[in-house]
Amino acid sequence: MTTSDMEVPSAVDSPSTASVDISMFDYTPSYCEENVYLLCKKLCMIGVADAEGSDLFVVFISNENRHVPLWHQKASSRADGVILWDYHVICIQKNREGKALYQVWDLASTLPFPAPLAHYVSEVVQPSFQLYPEYQRLFRVVHAPLFLRFFASDRRHMKDSVGNWISPPPTHENIVAEDGTVHNLDEYIRVSAADVVPDIRDDSFKAVLSQKFGLVINESQLEGFFTSFVDN
Numbered sequence: 001m002t003t004s005d006m007e008v009p010s011a012v013d014s015p016s017t018a019s020v021d022i023s024m025f026d027y028t029p030s031y032c033e034e035n036v037y038l039l040c041k042k043l044c045m046i047g048v049a050d051a052e053g054s055d056l057f058v059v060f061i062s063n064e065n066r067h068v069p070l071w072h073q074k075a076s077s078r079a080d081g082v083i084l085w086d087y088h089v090i091c092i093q094k095n096r097e098g099k100a101l102y103q104v105w106d107l108a109s110t111l112p113f114p115a116p117l118a119h120y121v122s123e124v125v126q127p128s129f130q131l132y133p134e135y136q137r138l139f140r141v142v143h144a145p146l147f148l149r150f151f152a153s154d155r156r157h158m159k160d161s162v163g164n165w166i167s168p169p170p171t172h173e174n175i176v177a178e179d180g181t182v183h184n185l186d187e188y189i190r191v192s193a194a195d196v197v198p199d200i201r202d203d204s205f206k207a208v209l210s211q212k213f214g215l216v217i218n219e220s221q222l223e224g225f226f227t228s229f230v231d232n
Helices: 032-045 117-125 144-150 185-189 202-210 222-229
Strands: 056-062 068-070 083-085 088-094 102-105 138-143 215-218
Touching (some): 032 088, 032 102, 032 144, 056 068, 056 144, 138 144, 202 215, 215 222
Antiparallel strands (some): 056 138, 068 083
16 A cells, blocks of 8 residues: 555544543554454454454555555554545444444554544545545455455556565565455455446345455445345
């Protein structure tokens, strides 16, 4: 994951998360996909999430141009925290008490950790901010149990043309998928407007639970997808 600063063109924690501190989680700058992979595992291990991660959803944010602005990001040098990522990855968790509340775990954000979904969308995605079409954000939603089984990265995307690291890699071993795949990150990042589901229906929710690469929605569908269907 790489970034650049840009001129953008024209809660309350649940009891289960109250004692969670961001310092408890591994974080390597520019490796958001691996950070979220480890975060999901940790949330399951410490009991903040379901043991299998069934209440967790991994969300890749990108577009065809791989230029997506997000606000309140630690890597930004601007006061408003806006930055232009090629892609970003977050985790969205369903409230475990059965309430219509969802929270976002974003290790790269300056917002509360975790942040309520509505607050995160308003402050980080800022859908009311008018963007040129080439900066519109798309969201690939993947059920965490599938992501933890099938995601793989050998970090090839973080090396330049002569094999030097663009950003220092994590100290843990490369992530290898359950089926032996060593790298499929591009398949998660790659999104286009043609991939977006035309409307959110019951079978959209079922697709997320059954397809290893989930489904793609746009920013106007993001909150509605979770509040309408993840409760099912």
